[in-house]
Amino acid sequence: MNSVTIETSQTTGITVVRLPIEPFTAPRMVRSDKWARRSCVVSYYESRNQLYEIGKKFFDPLPAAFDVVFHISMPNSWSEKKKKEFDGKPHQQRPDRDNLLKALQDTFCGDDAYIHDGRVKKVWSRIGMIEVKYSKEGELN
Secondary structure, eight states: OOSOEEEEOTTTOEEEEEEOSOOOOOOOOOGGGGTSOOHHHHHHHHHHHHHHHHHTTTOSSOOSEEEEEEEEEOOTTSOHHHHHHHTTSBOOSSSOHHHHHHHHHHHHOSOGGGOOEEEEEEEEESSOEEEEEEETTSOOO
């Protein structure tokens, strides 16, 4: 998937936006990163800027209630058999789901205190992407 896909249900009003970017986490920042940025910090800001450019027309800021699925791409070293076995299955290792969510919220929210509802899920996938589901009414059922 090379472009953003959007699906809106006419009956429920729920919109699903799929962003074609590998999920990423925020590194632990230290004071010296202000003047001597480590490579992990530079990489984080590059990914964050890329995500913002892709997603800003859909949510800036994020809705107050949303669900997100982080599709973590499988390593190229895995066999085709193993990829078939794990495709869509829960991703139960690092990065942690809360760190992935923090990077998403930091990208689109100055202050995320208004966000009151949501579910976070991590799954193995052949292609890395971030899938955000929300409703214009603000509530997901």
